[in-house]
Amino acid sequence: MTVNISLPNDVTYDITINKLKNTYFDRKVVIVTNPTIKSLHMDYLLQFINAKELSIVTIPDGEQYKNMDNLELILEHCFLNKLNRKSLLIAFGGGVIGDMTGFAASIYQRGIEFIQVPTTLLSQVDASVGGKTGINNKFGKNLIGAFHQPLAVNIDPSFLLTLPLREFAAGVAEIIKMAVTFDKDFFEYLETNDLTSNENIIKAISLSVKTKAMVVNQDEKENGIRAALNYGHTFCHVIEKETQYKQYLHGEAVGIGMCMANDLAYKLGFMSEIEVKRVKDTLKRFNIPTSYKIKDVDAFYEDFFLDKKSLDDKIKFILPKGLGDCIITSDVSKSDVIDVLKAYNEI
Numbered sequence: 001m002t003v004n005i006s007l008p009n010d011v012t013y014d015i016t017i018n019k020l021k022n023t024y025f026d027r028k029v030v031i032v033t034n035p036t037i038k039s040l041h042m043d044y045l046l047q048f049i050n051a052k053e054l055s056i057v058t059i060p061d062g063e064q065y066k067n068m069d070n071l072e073l074i075l076e077h078c079f080l081n082k083l084n085r086k087s088l089l090i091a092f093g094g095g096v097i098g099d100m101t102g103f104a105a106s107i108y109q110r111g112i113e114f115i116q117v118p119t120t121l122l123s124q125v126d127a128s129v130g131g132k133t134g135i136n137n138k139f140g141k142n143l144i145g146a147f148h149q150p151l152a153v154n155i156d157p158s159f160l161l162t163l164p165l166r167e168f169a170a171g172v173a174e175i176i177k178m179a180v181t182f183d184k185d186f187f188e189y190l191e192t193n194d195l196t197s198n199e200n201i202i203k204a205i206s207l208s209v210k211t212k213a214m215v216v217n218q219d220e221k222e223n224g225i226r227a228a229l230n231y232g233h234t235f236c237h238v239i240e241k242e243t244q245y246k247q248y249l250h251g252e253a254v255g256i257g258m259c260m261a262n263d264l265a266y267k268l269g270f271m272s273e274i275e276v277k278r279v280k281d282t283l284k285r286f287n288i289p290t291s292y293k294i295k296d297v298d299a300f301y302e303d304f305f306l307d308k309k310s311l312d313d314k315i316k317f318i319l320p321k322g323l324g325d326c327i328i329t330s331d332v333s334k335s336d337v338i339d340v341l342k343a344y345n346e347i
Contacts, residue, residue, distance in 0.1 A: 001206055003213045005129070007149070007220050015129055015153040015209055017202065020044075020117070025051040028087040032074055032101040034061035037093045037119050040162050045092060045117065055081050059100070063245040066096045066136050068144075074104040085109050088151070094120035094167075095127035095250060099142070102133030106148035113151045119159040121171025121201075122251050125178075125208035126229075128153045130216040136245065140306040141237045147221050155209070157202055165287070168196075170251025172286040173232075175204050177254060178211045180279055181231045184324030186211075191282050228326050231318040232257035238303040239292055248289065255288035264340045265319040268332065275323055294344040301334070301341060 003015040029051035033042065038058055057077035059070045078087070091101035091114060098116050105114035116128040134145020160168065172195060179187035186207050195201045212229065219226040236257030240248065248256070262279055265271040280290050294300050304315045314330035315337070321327045 003209050005149070005213050006217055011149050013150060013152050015155065015213065017155045017157065017206055017209065019158065020048040020154055020156045022048050023050070025088055027051065028053040028081065028083050029090060030078060030081065030083065030087070031056045031090045031092050032097055032104070033058055033092040034097060036061050041119060041159060049090070063096055063136070063240070063250060066100055068135060068137070071100055071104055071135055074100060075108060078104070078108050083108065083112070085112055087112055089114040090117060091115070092117045092119065094118065095123045098123050098128050099133050099145070100135060102131070102148050102150065103135060103145050106133055106146040111148065116150045116153040118153070118155060120163060121160055121168050122174050124155045125171060125205055126174040126212060128155070129209060129212045131220065140241050140303070143306070155205065157198070157205065160201065166249065169287045170249040173251035173255040173258070173283065173288045175208050176279070176282055177231050177258060178208050178229070180258070180320050180323060181228050181318070181326040182211050182324065183207070187323050191278065227316065227328050228318055231320065231326060232261050234304060234315070234317055235260040238300055241303060242300070252289045255283045255290060256292045258283065259290045260340060260344065261317065261319055263343065264317065264332070264337065267336055267340060268319065270319050270321045270327060275320070278323070291347055292344055293347050294341055297338060297341045297345050301338060
């Protein structure tokens with residue numbers, strides 16, 4: 001299956017969901033990966049990739065390593081191997097690898113091409129599509145980065161066979177996110193179907209990618225509808241920052257953030273109590289966390305202002321509007337948000 005991204009600036013590329021195909025690159029290629037993926041899947045990838053010159057750079061595995069130091073490792077490897085503006089990077093791993101490789105590609109000699117070969121469910125359904133790249137710093141998540149679209153995204157579902165159950169569940173959280181905000185029928189499918197079957201997970205990946213592509217094609221740089229894909233993330237990024245990116249996988253923090261957003265949506269009259277429960281029950285069905293103990297409500301609230309979506313003294317929230325629709329609003333009173341946060345302070 002192939003899904004196309006076609007942007008107004010004449011940038012177009014395909015997202016393929018299938019077994020990898022043999023490809024030859026008449027240029028220098030660097031594969032960026034982490035030790036886990038290298039040991040599990042590098043031999044498989046190299047069956048399909050041939051290049052004029054090919055090398056591999058390995059960076060540490062984990063969200064806490066998505067920083068300037070490891071970005072420098074990628075860039076240093078590129079310089080030592082004398083890559084030029086016609087060279088290519090291949091991101092071979094999950095969301096961290098994809099984000100860092102894409103960012104390195106966006107700034108190396110003012111921009112070179114890269115390809116995404118995502119190996120986790122979360123990166124296959126979300127992170128690899130749409131051209132968001134970046135790193136974290138002490139102020140928050142993905143606050144340094146660029147929009148830099150890949151040359152292609154090659155999704156091979158066979159990589160999921162070695163994915164730990166916890167990582168799989170983290171990816172399902174992003175699938176649920178898209179269903180709640182854009183597709184009620186898809187959400188109802190997720191309520192009752194087993195995604196561990198090959199047929200079902202390929203269907204879920206395909207529907208998620210089609211949804212993401214539809215949104216990105218309309219709004220590449222998140223000036224409007226693309227912000228809806230951040231449902232749950234305003235809360236999620238604060239949780240990740242507070243726990244120093246060590247306690248939760250990104251998708252797990254998204255799950256908790258979705259629950260917080262739903263509670264706010266219920267308070268404001270956008271969701272019914274039953275709808276809030278259905279989303280929480282679906283998250284629990286896939287073993288995705290739904291609760292978090294907020295220690296300092298005021299500090300948690302202030303961290304919202306470091307979010308990229310916030311403007312001046314306004315916090316932008318993405319809130320479900322029933323199931324299958326959402327609202328993007330900066331018109332939420334501090335008292336309403338604090339009331340929701342206090343409930344998590346009492347857990």
